[in-house]
Amino acid sequence: MAWASSASCVVYSVGMTSARAGDPARAGVRRSLTGWGRTAASVADVFTVDDDEQVAMLVGSAGRRGVLARGLGRSYGDAAQNAGGLVLDMTARRAILQVDEATGVVEVEAGVSMDQLIRELLPLGWFVPVSPGTRQVTVGGAIAADVHGKNHHRDGSFGAHVQELTLVTGDGRVRRVVAGEPLFWATVGGMGLTGVILRARIRMKCVRTSTLLVDTRRCANLDDVLAQMEDDDRYDYSVAWVDCLARGAALGRSVLTRGRFATVDELPAPRRDHPLTFTSRTRLAAPPGWPNGLLNRYSVGAFNEAWFRKAPRARMGQPQSVGAFFHPLDGVAGWNRIYGSSGFLQYQVLVPLDSPDAIRQVVASFSSNGLASFLSVLKRMGSGNPGYLSFPRPGWTLTLDIPAGDPATGMLLDRLDEKILEVGGRSYFAKDSRMTARSAHAMYPRLSEWREVRDRFDPNGVFTSDLARRVQL
Amino acid sequence: MQNVQRVVVIGGTSAIALATVREWMSQRPGLQVVLAARPTPARADVANELRGEGAVVSEHDLELTDPTLARAQIETVFAGGPDIDVVLVAAGVLGDQEAAWTDVDAALRMTDINYRGAVLVGVLAGRRLREQGHGAMVLLSSVAGERVRRSNFAYGASKAGADGFYLGLGEALRGDGVHVLVVRPGFVRSPMTEGLPSPPLSQDPSQVARAVIDGLAHGRRIAWSPPAMRWVMAGLRHLPYPLFRRLPV
Numbered sequence: 001m002a003w004a005s006s007a008s009c010v011v012y013s014v015g016m017t018s019a020r021a022g023d024p025a026r027a028g029v030r031r032s033l034t035g036w037g038r039t040a041a042s043v044a045d046v047f048t049v050d051d052d053e054q055v056a057m058l059v060g061s062a063g064r065r066g067v068l069a070r071g072l073g074r075s076y077g078d079a080a081q082n083a084g085g086l087v088l089d090m091t092a093r094r095a096i097l098q099v100d101e102a103t104g105v106v107e108v109e110a111g112v113s114m115d116q117l118i119r120e121l122l123p124l125g126w127f128v129p130v131s132p133g134t135r136q137v138t139v140g141g142a143i144a145a146d147v148h149g150k151n152h153h154r155d156g157s158f159g160a161h162v163q164e165l166t167l168v169t170g171d172g173r174v175r176r177v178v179a180g181e182p183l184f185w186a187t188v189g190g191m192g193l194t195g196v197i198l199r200a201r202i203r204m205k206c207v208r209t210s211t212l213l214v215d216t217r218r219c220a221n222l223d224d225v226l227a228q229m230e231d232d233d234r235y236d237y238s239v240a241w242v243d244c245l246a247r248g249a250a251l252g253r254s255v256l257t258r259g260r261f262a263t264v265d266e267l268p269a270p271r272r273d274h275p276l277t278f279t280s281r282t283r284l285a286a287p288p289g290w291p292n293g294l295l296n297r298y299s300v301g302a303f304n305e306a307w308f309r310k311a312p313r314a315r316m317g318q319p320q321s322v323g324a325f326f327h328p329l330d331g332v333a334g335w336n337r338i339y340g341s342s343g344f345l346q347y348q349v350l351v352p353l354d355s356p357d358a359i360r361q362v363v364a365s366f367s368s369n370g371l372a373s374f375l376s377v378l379k380r381m382g383s384g385n386p387g388y389l390s391f392p393r394p395g396w397t398l399t400l401d402i403p404a405g406d407p408a409t410g411m412l413l414d415r416l417d418e419k420i421l422e423v424g425g426r427s428y429f430a431k432d433s434r435m436t437a438r439s440a441h442a443m444y445p446r447l448s449e450w451r452e453v454r455d456r457f458d459p460n461g462v463f464t465s466d467l468a469r470r471v472q473l
Numbered sequence: 474m475q476n477v478q479r480v481v482v483i484g485g486t487s488a489i490a491l492a493t494v495r496e497w498m499s500q501r502p503g504l505q506v507v508l509a510a511r512p513t514p515a516r517a518d519v520a521n522e523l524r525g526e527g528a529v530v531s532e533h534d535l536e537l538t539d540p541t542l543a544r545a546q547i548e549t550v551f552a553g554g555p556d557i558d559v560v561l562v563a564a565g566v567l568g569d570q571e572a573a574w575t576d577v578d579a580a581l582r583m584t585d586i587n588y589r590g591a592v593l594v595g596v597l598a599g600r601r602l603r604e605q606g607h608g609a610m611v612l613l614s615s616v617a618g619e620r621v622r623r624s625n626f627a628y629g630a631s632k633a634g635a636d637g638f639y640l641g642l643g644e645a646l647r648g649d650g651v652h653v654l655v656v657r658p659g660f661v662r663s664p665m666t667e668g669l670p671s672p673p674l675s676q677d678p679s680q681v682a683r684a685v686i687d688g689l690a691h692g693r694r695i696a697w698s699p700p701a702m703r704w705v706m707a708g709l710r711h712l713p714y715p716l717f718r719r720l721p722v
């Protein structure tokens with residue numbers, strides 16, 4: 001290992017001919033990988049990496065098919081796959097290195113999960129600044145996809161709460177990258193294509209309790225829910241669940257849930273003594289080998305109906321746990337298997353605030369085609385950040401789960417992509433498994449700026465992924 | 474198998490292959506198609522038609538009756554370029570069945586194209602897809618290879634050989650992210666069978682195309698077209714020879 005002189009942000013670089021290269025204990029395993037949607041498997045040499053040197057050495061030894069970091073594989077499509085190349089599994093690097101109890105600033109390894117952060121730090125009054133719909137994502141994955149949560153309208157996406165990154169770039173160097181630098185904003189939302197994130201410094205969010213006070217409201221149709229969401233700013237967290245099978249006047253009927261963390265005084269008396277307790281169990285495991293086609297318009301329709309009826313017409317200030325409010329699906333281990341062997345895809349689009357009609361068209365096409373979508377989610381997003389490829393921007397975002405395998409579905413989604421593009425909207429790389437290069441390039445107009453930065457730090461293009469090849473990033 | 478973006482067709486003018494390519498294009502325009510075939514006007518016509526329909530087409534020369542040349546040509550097809558999602562092996566000849574077992578040249582021509590050609594492609598495409606870590610190969614086999622019979626045994630035997638090779642290849646490549654599908658069509662009304670009377674269960678190339686796409690979507694190893702052929706052949710396969718010999722097949 002050679003310490004670099006004073007070169008701006010380079011910490012050190014590692015000799016590429018490290019003797020470890022041939023160490024069998026550190027050999028990769030040729031393995032088939034998919035995303036959470038379990039479609040489009042591909043095979044790569046997977047290395048579970050433990051120290052910085054090994055990461056740098058592997059980046060240096062990547063061949064023609066390149067290298068990519070992978071977290072917990074919760075992206076739905078092919079973002080965390082690199083067919084024929086190297087994949088660095090980062091989940092063994094899960095040390096929380098430093099916690100400043102006074103400011104909530106933490107330094108963590110990239111493989112630390114949201115689950116781990118919450119378990120270890122919520123009892124101290126610090127919650128993750130942004131939480132996706134599952135706790136099973138790594139900090140590296142959260143930065144690479146610049147994930148958003150129910151508080152996006154207020155607090156922005158994950159990248160906004162990162163102060164500094166440690167990154168192995170394409171030249172095998174380990175660099176510190178401070179928020180604001182071009183490489184920082186190319187990495188936030190950069191889908192792992194600017195380097196391997198080793199560590200990050202994050203500002204956590206101060207909370208007094210682990211309980212949320214939630215207001216729930218049933219909305220008769222899409223117009224109703226869109227109108228209700230106009231005053232989202234009164235709440236820290238907000239999201240609506242949409243029944244995409246409802247038709248006619250009930251098209252887009254929804255259950256809107258919004259809330260904030262309770263203060264200690266607001267807790268029921270018995271809980272005031274230990275306001276920050278966090279418990280969460282996985283109650284059920286979805287059995288392997290579910291048949292295909294189990295989720296059809298009838299079964300999903302019945303589920304959606306029950307969900308809608310169960311929701312109160314309007315209820316204020318109901319206490320809910322972190323798990324129930326943020327991560328309801330984490331209660332069922334391996335729920336992605338209920339879609340059977342053909343897998344499923346998630347379609348998440350975002351359209352500008354003044355184009356809610358595009359959302360209506362998406363909901364209407366699903367409803368009229370009877371395409372089963374379990375749990376469709378609608379959210380009003382706030383301002384974006386300078387991340388070149390970061391997904392969030394002000395607008396409406398709708399997320400749908402759809403069983404994969406039917407060519408007609410693919411064709412429908414291609415048509416919807418056109419509509420989304422017409423209004424200046426986009427799809428989310430972390431969820432995507434099917435968009436074309438042409439749409440991706442149109443949806444992310446800052447792609448060429450991003451490429452300039454990427455090419456500067458990875459001139460030989462060693463970082464790549466199935467997603468990057470598919471949509472030509 | 475979803476998101477088919479780039480396909481290589483070995484036997485680029487085949488009616489069945491063309492129908493399959495069109496089926497993919499109907500799902501998503503802008504398909505990239507690599508046509509490997511003899512440099513005939515027919516190839517140019519096919520390429521231009523597909524271009525007119527929105528495909529991005531490139532052409533490669535391929536002459537399977539010259540094994541040394543064929544090897545170099547196939548190597549070129551699989552060298553470089555963007556990732557290949559599907560390799561469709563469609564080159565084949567039916568030929569004159571009586572010549573194919575009485576005349577050495579005719580017999581070798583049949584094996585060079587139907588068997589040796591398929592094996593060459595299998596090895597070289599297998600190597601490429603394995604390096605990629607993903608992709609599929611589809612062999613257009615035939616029910617004639619399922620149980621070889623008197624009326625077309627030279628053809629049937631060449632198909633049976635290729636069929637077995639690809640089934641084995643599929644097993645060998647299982648851990649490498651490469652899927653192999655063997656499609657066994659019955660009689661197809663195409664240039665290959667021009668002038669022959671259509672037997673029952675005969676079909677158009679588009680039916681085979683759907684069997685290919687469906688078989689890939691479901692990750693099958695073997696697909697029959699029409700699907701009922703499977704049961705017809707299951708019956709024939711175990712028929713005692715004295716009976717089999719007397720069938721009009």
Ligand SMILES: Cc1cc2nc3c(=O)[nH]c(=O)nc-3n(C[C@H](O)[C@H](O)[C@H](O)COP(=O)(O)OP(=O)(O)OC[C@H]3O[C@@H](n4cnc5c(N)ncnc54)[C@H](O)[C@@H]3O)c2cc1C
Nearest residue numbers: 071072073074075132133138140141144147148191192197
């Ligand atoms: C049930 C569920 C709910 C979800 N809800 C939301 C939501 O509300 N909001 C939202 O934004 N997303 C959501 N997601 C998507 C998920 O948050 C993102 O896909 C996230 O990136 C997954 O993190 P991961 O650790 O699993 O990363 P992976 O899926 O393994 O990888 C995702 C990307 O990050 C890159 N990456 C991972 N680690 C590193 C590293 N150390 N260095 C560099 N690059 C790296 C990979 O190369 C890849 O491009 C949800 C997913 C699920 C399954």
Ligand SMILES: NC(=O)c1ccc[n+]([C@@H]2O[C@H](COP(=O)([O-])OP(=O)(O)OC[C@H]3O[C@@H](n4cnc5c(N)ncnc54)[C@H](OP(=O)(O)O)[C@@H]3O)[C@@H](O)[C@H]2O)c1
Nearest residue numbers: 484486487488489511537563564565613615660661663665
């Ligand atoms: N038709 C049927 O009833 C039937 C039934 C079962 C299976 N199949 C199989 O399906 C496949 C496609 O058949 P099809 O019906 O589509 O027939 P087709 O239209 O006649 O196509 C045959 C293809 O083989 C190519 N070919 C022939 N000789 C060649 C050579 N020497 N070198 C390179 N390529 C050569 C042809 O290319 P040129 O343009 O250069 O001649 C053509 O592209 C064949 O493998 C066939 O055995 C057909």
